[in-house]
Amino acid sequence: MKVISSLQFTFISIFLLLSTKVFTITPYVFGYAGKDSIWSMSFGALIDLAILVLVIVIMQKNKEITFFELLKKSFGTIIAKILLCFLFVFILLKALFLYQETHSFFLQILFDEFPLLLYVIPVLFITGYFAVKGIDTIARSIEIFAIFVLIGVIICASTAVNDANFNYLLPFFEDGIGPSLDGLWAQMFYRGNPIILLCFMGKVEFKKHFNVKFILSNFILLLMLLGTALLFYMVYGPSARYVEFALADLPQYDPFVSDLGRFNWLSVVVCTFALFLTSSVFLYCLALIGRWILGLKRSIIPIGISLTMVIILALINQFSLPLMMERIANEWLWINASVLFLYVLLSFGLLIFRRKNE
Amino acid sequence: MLTKSLQENIKQLKKLYHDSDDLKTREFVSFSSIKTAIAYIDGSVDKPFLISGVVEPLQKAEEIQKRDIAKFAMEKIVAYAQAKTETDIHTIISNMSNGFCVVLFDNCETAICVDSTKWTVRLPSEPPTSAVINGPREGFVEDLTTNVSLIRKRLKNPDTIFEKLEIGRYTKTQIRLCYIRGIVCPEIVKKIRKKLEAIDIDGIVDSSYLTAFLEDRKHSLFKMVGTAEKPDIITAKVLEGRVAIIVDGSPIVLTLPFLIIEDFQNSNDYYGVSAKATFLRWLRLVGTLIAIILPGSYVAIMQYHYSIVPIKLLISIANSIQGIPLSPFLEILFVIFLFEILYEASLRMPRYLGLALSVVGALILGDTAVKAGLVSPPAVMIIALTGVMSYTVPEQTGQISCLRLIFTFLGGIFGFYGILLGSMFLIGYLVSIENYGAAYLAPLAPHFHNDQKDAFNKKPITAQITRPTSFPNVNNRRLRK
Numbered sequence: 001m002k003v004i005s006s007l008q009f010t011f012i013s014i015f016l017l018l019s020t021k022v023f024t025i026t027p028y029v030f031g032y033a034g035k036d037s038i039w040s041m042s043f044g045a046l047i048d049l050a051i052l053v054l055v056i057v058i059m060q061k062n063k064e065i066t067f068f069e070l071l072k073k074s075f076g077t078i079i080a081k082i083l084l085c086f087l088f089v090f091i092l093l094k095a096l097f098l099y100q101e102t103h104s105f106f107l108q109i110l111f112d113e114f115p116l117l118l119y120v121i122p123v124l125f126i127t128g129y130f131a132v133k134g135i136d137t138i139a140r141s142i143e144i145f146a147i148f149v150l151i152g153v154i155i156c157a158s159t160a161v162n163d164a165n166f167n168y169l170l171p172f173f174e175d176g177i178g179p180s181l182d183g184l185w186a187q188m189f190y191r192g193n194p195i196i197l198l199c200f201m202g203k204v205e206f207k208k209h210f211n212v213k214f215i216l217s218n219f220i221l222l223l224m225l226l227g228t229a230l231l232f233y234m235v236y237g238p239s240a241r242y243v244e245f246a247l248a249d250l251p252q253y254d255p256f257v258s259d260l261g262r263f264n265w266l267s268v269v270v271c272t273f274a275l276f277l278t279s280s281v282f283l284y285c286l287a288l289i290g291r292w293i294l295g296l297k298r299s300i301i302p303i304g305i306s307l308t309m310v311i312i313l314a315l316i317n318q319f320s321l322p323l324m325m326e327r328i329a330n331e332w333l334w335i336n337a338s339v340l341f342l343y344v345l346l347s348f349g350l351l352i353f354r355r356k357n358e
Numbered sequence: 359m360l361t362k363s364l365q366e367n368i369k370q371l372k373k374l375y376h377d378s379d380d381l382k383t384r385e386f387v388s389f390s391s392i393k394t395a396i397a398y399i400d401g402s403v404d405k406p407f408l409i410s411g412v413v414e415p416l417q418k419a420e421e422i423q424k425r426d427i428a429k430f431a432m433e434k435i436v437a438y439a440q441a442k443t444e445t446d447i448h449t450i451i452s453n454m455s456n457g458f459c460v461v462l463f464d465n466c467e468t469a470i471c472v473d474s475t476k477w478t479v480r481l482p483s484e485p486p487t488s489a490v491i492n493g494p495r496e497g498f499v500e501d502l503t504t505n506v507s508l509i510r511k512r513l514k515n516p517d518t519i520f521e522k523l524e525i526g527r528y529t530k531t532q533i534r535l536c537y538i539r540g541i542v543c544p545e546i547v548k549k550i551r552k553k554l555e556a557i558d559i560d561g562i563v564d565s566s567y568l569t570a571f572l573e574d575r576k577h578s579l580f581k582m583v584g585t586a587e588k589p590d591i592i593t594a595k596v597l598e599g600r601v602a603i604i605v606d607g608s609p610i611v612l613t614l615p616f617l618i619i620e621d622f623q624n625s626n627d628y629y630g631v632s633a634k635a636t637f638l639r640w641l642r643l644v645g646t647l648i649a650i651i652l653p654g655s656y657v658a659i660m661q662y663h664y665s666i667v668p669i670k671l672l673i674s675i676a677n678s679i680q681g682i683p684l685s686p687f688l689e690i691l692f693v694i695f696l697f698e699i700l701y702e703a704s705l706r707m708p709r710y711l712g713l714a715l716s717v718v719g720a721l722i723l724g725d726t727a728v729k730a731g732l733v734s735p736p737a738v739m740i741i742a743l744t745g746v747m748s749y750t751v752p753e754q755t756g757q758i759s760c761l762r763l764i765f766t767f768l769g770g771i772f773g774f775y776g777i778l779l780g781s782m783f784l785i786g787y788l789v790s791i792e793n794y795g796a797a798y799l800a801p802l803a804p805h806f807h808n809d810q811k812d813a814f815n816k817k818p819i820t821a822q823i824t825r826p827t828s829f830p831n832v833n834n835r836r837l838r839k
Binding site: 005007008106110111112114118119122123126129130133136137139140141143144145269272273276277 | 662663772773774775776778779781782783785786789790797799802803804805
């Protein structure tokens with residue numbers, strides 16, 4: 001079995017955390033929580049961190065077996081497969097959203113016209129290629145791109161510092177904690193990505209002091225993302241809800257634009273490496289789960305099935321980001337939140353079950 | 359097998375060589391009365407040695423009554439030369455082809471094969487592609503023995519093995535696998551040996567012939583086998599646990615396993631200040647990346663994303679491209695085509711003419727094309743710049759040229775989106791390559807912390823306590839403090 005190093009696993013986790021938090025989440029949450037959005041985002045980040053810790057504990061306790069084996073051992077094959085089906089849906093919706101978000105980003109920021117097929121075919125081919133090649137190829141690529149992506153995020157955020165106005169956020173909790181909780185609930189579709197890490201159970205080579213380094217690096221990333229969100233709210237104030245792609249539009253008022261050019265866009269383009277690679281991670285996990293459910297040895301068929309489902313769902317949503325956002329708010333939010341809740345319960349259950357057995 | 363008749367044996371040799379003109383035979387009398395003959399391939403033997411070391415002592419030898427003259431002659435008369443007795447005619451032929459002289463006696467079924475090799479070889483000199491400011495200047499030559507001795511001079515430990523192989527039905531090319539027992543991973547040696555032994559080809563003309571057989575990915579754009587022209591480089595690589603493959607007739611020695619990082623390392627880096635080596639390695643990396651991506655990015659920016667360019671620069675570019683009939687994409691393709699033509703022609707032209715042509719090509723053609731309004735100055739500048747940058751890593755120039763063209767197409771068709779996907783695919787492809795137990799992009803991906811000391815950040819030799827771990831070896835300790 002192919003295994004990945006602790007460092008590679010950490011980077012995958014960072015990319016999973018980063019992927020759905022770059023563009024639409026910040027303006028979307030603002031629509032629910034208003035100027036208390038940063039608190040909603042902070043609570044959301046805490047949820048991600050808590051899930052991350054939970055997942056790592058489970059993985060550390062079951063180093064030698066895969067997630068499917070663990071589920072089979074604990075609940076039997078049929079229930080294990082049913083549980084995996086839920087996870088499949090959870091990841092599929094996230095993958096679909098990521099593809100759509102990236103497409104809309106390119107369409108709005110970089111091109112006047114961007115034929116759909118010109119986007120869909122190459123991106124599905126590339127992500128499919130990575131998924132077929134396997135986890136070590138994805139992990140190594142992430143290892144290479146991680147530093148550029150993180151630098152890209154920092155550049156994007158830092159160019160907007162001059163335009164930030166802290167007063168936009170004051171006073172805190174003017175309407176009580178209600179809006180913050182509304183914002184927290186609304187963003188549940190974007191949260192819970194660390195659950196996907198369970199698919200890597202039994203494939204990671206844990207090293208000494210891994211836990212501390214892993215949690216710390218992910219915590220720093222979450223802080224960085226919160227910092228970016230904070231800057232976004234401080235730059236845009238009440239008009240934040242009308243912005244579509246937070247990170248890309250963050251340096252819009254950058255006074256250096258005319259002198260230096262919109263190099264910040266280049267940074268954003270670099271950031272999209274993270275989105276594509278995370279899509280590959282999603283696709284890999286979908287293929288893995290598909291293999292477990294269908295009892296297959298090779299990944300090609302599950303990858304084909306997953307890509308077909310992504311295309312069908314995208315067609316249903318007419319490849320439209322606003323339509324998809326509407327679906328998130330009305331349907332997908334519930335689906336993902338339910339799966340997340342189920343898996344959190346399941347994780348606790350697995351830990352308790354193990355303790356009792358011991 | 360040899361017969362007792364001298365004439366018959368000579369006839370056999372001539373027949374097997376099809377009366378080839380370079381097969382020389384000379385008969386004389388040795389031990390006062392025994393009819394003797396020597397046979398050799400003209401041009402492959404040291405004639406003065408043959409006369410003074412073989413013919414004259416045999417002629418002067420006194421009459422004897424021994425039954426096995428050949429054995430006696432080898433032990434007593436030509437004892438100081440490297441010699442062996444042979445009875446099989448095909449082995450004798452094989453020895454002769456490798457520069458041995460054969461001594462045949464009448465009434466004797468055994469011949470003496472005397473090593474009198476002296477091929478026409480050039481002296482070791484500094485290879486034109488691996489010039490150094492500091493450090494050794496010796497380079498490999500086309501002679502296997504010389505090349506082996508150049509390595510042996512530096513690796514005196516008896517654990518240094520030179521394993522003999524012969525490939526080529528017609529060329530019978532001598533190959534040596536060089537490695538250090540106790541450092542190299544035996545599995546790697548075994549795999550290389552197996553691949554080489556499986557080769558059944560009419561001839562191996564140069565070491566580059568072997569690379570195709572040693573590569574796991576035969577159609578890859580990227581080279582999978584390392585090459586070096588200097589014994590100091592090969593010594594360093596063998597000391598790291600690699601296997602060197604020396605081919606007779608080639609000054610290029612192959613090394614395995616090969617990692618792409620090796621092409622960014624230069625022997626000069628090891629003979630100078632580490633900080634400078636670090637700077638130069640990063641420069642090579644940046645140069646390579648720019649050489650690959652810049653033309654494509656220029657096309658993408660000019661065709662799709664011009665708002666990225668600062669306004670003043672944009673005005674300046676807009677002025678310079680005004681009136682150009684071609685789109686930025688076609689313009690860049692046209693200049694790349696011109697550049698590649700000039701490059702190819704200057705390589706094939708006689709040396710001085712080639713030099714003149716490249717200057718004329720660059721100055722006159724470029725200038726005229728700009729003045730004629732066929733191409734814009736930015737396009738010429740970008741291709742000239744990337745052309746020069748592609749030589750920062752000379753071993754990868756061919757690959758860089760291909761990738762530059764591919765990325766130009768991607769930039770022209772898909773804009774930055776294409777470049778992004780192209781970069782991702784390229785990295786994905788490179789990281790997926792496994793070469794003799796080593797990841798091709800190691801120690802970058804997967805990250806090997808220990809090997810970073812000699813990756814893009816070069817640390818002094820005192821800090822490199824262990825051998826690289828990016829590829830397998832059995833003895834990791836390099837420096838004892």
